[in-house]
Amino acid sequence: xxxxxxxxxxxxxxxxxxxxxxxxxxxxxxxxxxxxxxxxxxxxxxxxxxxxxxxxxxxxxxxxxxxxxxxxxxxxxxxxxxxxxxxxxxxxxxxxxxxxxxxxxxxxxxxxxxxxxxxxxxxxxxxxxxxxxxxxxxxxxxxxxxxxxxxxxxxxxxxxxxxxxxxxxxxxxxxxxxxxxxxxxxxxxxxxxxxxxxxxxxxxxxxxxxxxxxxxxxxxxxxxxxxxxxxxxxxxxxxxxxxxxxxxxxxxxxxxxxxxxxxxxxxxxxxxxxxxxxxxxxxxxxxxxxxxxxxxxxxxxxxxxxxxxxxxxxxxxxxxxxxxxxxxxx
Numbered sequence: 466x467x468x469x470x471x472x473x474x475x476x477x478x479x480x481x482x483x484x485x486x487x488x489x490x491x492x493x494x495x496x497x498x499x500x501x502x503x504x505x506x507x508x509x510x511x512x513x514x515x516x517x518x519x520x521x522x523x524x525x526x527x528x529x530x531x532x533x534x535x536x537x538x539x540x541x542x543x544x545x546x547x548x549x550x551x552x553x554x555x556x557x558x559x560x561x562x563x564x565x566x567x568x569x570x571x572x573x574x575x576x577x578x579x580x581x582x583x584x585x586x587x588x589x590x591x592x593x594x595x596x597x598x599x600x601x602x603x604x605x606x607x608x609x610x611x612x613x614x615x616x617x618x619x620x621x622x623x624x625x626x627x628x629x630x631x632x633x634x635x636x637x638x639x640x641x642x643x644x645x646x647x648x649x650x651x652x653x654x655x656x657x658x659x660x661x662x663x664x665x666x667x668x669x670x671x672x673x674x675x676x677x678x679x680x681x682x683x684x685x686x687x688x689x690x691x692x693x694x695x696x697x698x699x700x701x702x703x704x705x706x707x708x709x710x711x712x713x714x715x716x717x718x719x720x721x722x723x724x725x726x727x728x729x730x731x732x733x734x735x736x737x738x739x740x741x742x743x744x745x746x747x748x749x750x751x752x753x754x755x756x757x758x759x760x761x762x763x764x765x766x767x768x769x770x771x772x773x774x775x776x777x778x779x780x781x782x783x784x785x786x787x788x789x790x791x792x793x794x795x
Contacts, residue, residue, distance in 0.1 A: 470497055476529065484499075487613070488590075524554040563575035734762055751764070
C-alpha cells in the first residue's frame with residue numbers, strides 16, 4: 466500500500482523525512498513516498514510527483530501552524546482528495562491541535578503527532594491491509610520505535626522554530642474586525658461631509674459599531690469556553706480509545722485463561738487409564754511423553770492397534786476403571 470507524505474517548509478520537511486523511514490518499519494506492508502527522499506537528481510520531479518499522487522492509497526499531510534495555506538500543500542492535498550473513493554487523507558498536526566486546522570484541510574479527520582495520535586494512525590494503516598497483522602505485534606513494535614521518532618520530532622521543532630508563523634488568537638482577529646468597521650465609520654463621516662449623507666445613516670453605523678464592540682466581549686468569553694470544551698472532547702476521545710484498548714486486552718487475557726483451563730482439563734490422563742476414542746474405540750494408556758500442548762499418549766486399543774496421540778487434539782475421553790476392555794472379544 467503506497468502512502469504519499471506531503472510537506473511544505475520546515476519543520477514539516479524534516480518530520481516528513483523521519484516519518485518516511487519510520488512508517489515502513491512499524492507497518493511493514495506500507496510503502497511510504499516522499500518527494501525529498503524519492504526524487505533523484507536530474508529527473509522530471511513534477512511528473513514523478515503527479516504519478517505518485519495518482520497511485521497513492523493513503524495520504525499524510527504534515528501540517529504546521531505556518532504552512533496550512535501553503536500553495537504546494539494545498540495542491541498535493543487537493544490531488545489526494547480527488548482519489549477519496551479509493552484513498553484516504555489525514556492531516557498530521559505537528560504544532561497545533563486538530564481543532565485549529567483551517568479549511569480546506571479541516572474537512573478531513575486529523576491526527577495529532579503524539580503517541581496516541583500516531584498509534585491510532587498506524588492501526589488505521591494496518592486495517593487497510595488485505596491481510597492485517599494482529600494488533601499485539603504492531604503495538605510492541607510501535608512501543609519500541611516511538612521514542613526515536615518522538616526525539617526527532619522534538620529536534621526538528623527546536624532547530625526550525627524560527628520558521629513558525631505567529632499564532633493569531635480569536636481576540637486579535639475580532640479586534641481587527643472592530644478596527645476595520647471603525648475605519649468604515651470614519652470614511653463614512655468623510656463621505657457625509659462631501660456628499661451630504663443623512664444623519665440617520667451615520668447613527669445606524671454608530672449603532673452597528675457599538676453592537677460589534679459588545680459582540681467582541683461576548684465572543685471572547687465564549688471562545689475561552691469553546692477551547693475548554695474542545696480540550697475536554699479531545700481528552701474524552703483519548704480516554705475512550707484507552708478504554709477500548711484495555712477492554713480488548715482484558716478479553717484476550719480471559720480467552721487465553723479459558724483456553725489454558727480447557728487444555729489442562731483435557732490432559733488429565735495418565736498411564737494405565739482406560740480411554741475411549743470416537744474412531745478407534747476403547748483402549749488403555751501405556752505411556753505418556755512430553756508436556757503442555759505437545760503432550761502425547763501411547764494407547765493400546767482393544768482392536769489391536771497401538772498409536773501415539775497428541776492429547777490436545779486426540780478427543781480421548783477417560784473411562785471408569787470398571788470397564789472391561791476384553792468383554793467384547795467373544
